[in-house]
Amino acid sequence: MSLLAVVAIAAILVASSCWWWVNSPLALKSPSVDLTVEAGSTPKEIARDWVDAGVQTEPWLLYQWFKLSGQSRQIKAGGYEITSGATPRDLLRMMVRGDESLSFVKLIDGWTFLRFREELNKADGLKHDTTSMTDQAIMTELGMAGVPAEGRFYPDTYAYTKGTSDLAVMRRALHAMQKQLDAAWASRRPDLPIASPEQALILASIVEKETGTEADRPKISAVFNNRLRIGMPLQTDPTVIYGLGEKFDGNLRKIDLLTDTPFNTYTRKGLPPTPIAMPGKAALLAAVNPADSRALYFVARGDGSSEFSATLAEHNRAVNLYQRNPRKSP
Template identity: 75%
Template sequence: MLILLVLGCLAAAGLATWWLHRPLPLAAPAVELSIEAGSTPRDIAQAWVAAGVDTSPWLLYQWFRLSGQARQMRAGGYELTAGASPRDLLRMMVRGDERLAAVRLIEGWTFRRFREELAQAEGLQPQTAAMSDEAIMQALGLPDVPPEGRFFPDTYAYAKGSADLAVMRRALHAMQRQLDAAWAQRRPDTPLKSPEDALVLASIVEKETGQEADRPLIAGVFVNRLRIGMPLQTDPTVIYGLGPAFDGNLRKVDLQTDTPWNTYTRRGLPPTPIAMPGKAALMAAVQPAPTKALYFVARGDGSSAFSATLTEHNRAVNQYQRRKSP
């Protein structure tokens, strides 16, 4: 009897060892599962089987329990691929090796374009789909703050199954860090009165820049205009103020139609940013290039020509925009 008992125990141990190292049968090449915080080991075992792991949920649960690591399993989004064993499955959840995707936010995008990109991102839960811009900002802890320009353009990796609001929160905090860092390095003679001013100016610089090297000079032009009370007269702010009504063709009547963002009809900075500025634009806003230029015009190759006087500017416009000889 004792010998039979020992042999039975050895056989059971052998079967357990075989099962723990054997690849788990999957219903698909990869099985994905999002584990919510507070899920019990039994819930997790059953969820994996329901997701497509073809094994006994009781066996999985017993493995989690007897391993001594059941309480170390982390919430998150996971992907189990072919060839993974029960040991691999537990190790993945204990380490928190989540399946990741990424979304890239581009400098110069508006908040509306930002929301569109998040809505199309792989594996990102559209928690904000039915929310207004105002509701989103309230959920992020900034009620009554306009969302435009508040999110830092970068590439954000996330676990599949994450909420889009979580990515927004990370981008929001990233912009605040970048803005605080830039403001701390501002020139002492800047006419900008607050970090908010710097964010607005940086967004304009971002939209006006064709080449990175021009950013500090373009910022210098706008700073010079602010110092003397000259209207900024920048087309991107007018376009932003037109909103969805803009059809891609900026007309003279648009420049004459007053909106809070029309920097031809109003002096000073517009009331909000007009896009998401990147780090280079933020730094250009607080550390503009020393220049006497008050004007610039696109050369047609992505760069700009800068002028200190209206006469010089008109000459540059004739040369680069109207294609007349200087």
């Protein structure tokens, strides 16, 4: 057999072995292995990082595959995960496509910033950079020094990759709220008694906390807009509860309504100094587009909805019907 034939056969065997390896499942130390590929990482570093993370192969093999594929320069930074059965071809294809492994954190309409932070602290895979930071320090880090954190973050579901900072999620939620607030303010009625987007945000947070059913939201907004217009105290329990903070034990007492705080809308006229929760899109729009109504009062019917009244006499009758004698309610 000629030397040329031997070389050709050897080349075929090597190529066959490479083809077999590239398309064979990688051995993993655990059912899944994840890695964050940092921007600027070289193919050689990425191969080594995958092995360090739990891919059981030689890093030089992975590196050679990346290089010989002709796609090593197309690898994208991001968070990735492979599971049992993944081949070297699958691994490279995932990074070239940028098919990141995502986790999700859901923020609910009506949550406070404290509740928001608690949820982020529980989220798997996030870097908890804000754990020891005050609310004020967080806002400074986000470029909003001196702006209260409450109400400034939009409730939504946010996707993230492993190793993402909780500050990055906060920044996205902050920008999302500003975008939604700007859009709502641009759509506002011209005769509102509120003068700025910030006041709209505060009012929206109250509407969010007072609304039991979707259909009532614009009507509840109308009540508070009407009260603001005539200088009547808002007299809304959620603001009082917010002002009590950790002192609130789940039972709002008459003494609480009489004890003055910056958030007590029974003892002070106008809006409280900050929002009291994270309002959703519907509450933002309702705050600046109230229903056409002369109502100044509302009372819970007991089924989640509310009864609205234009006069105190009507309101007192509604209170008697739905609260003091609930068995007579229709």
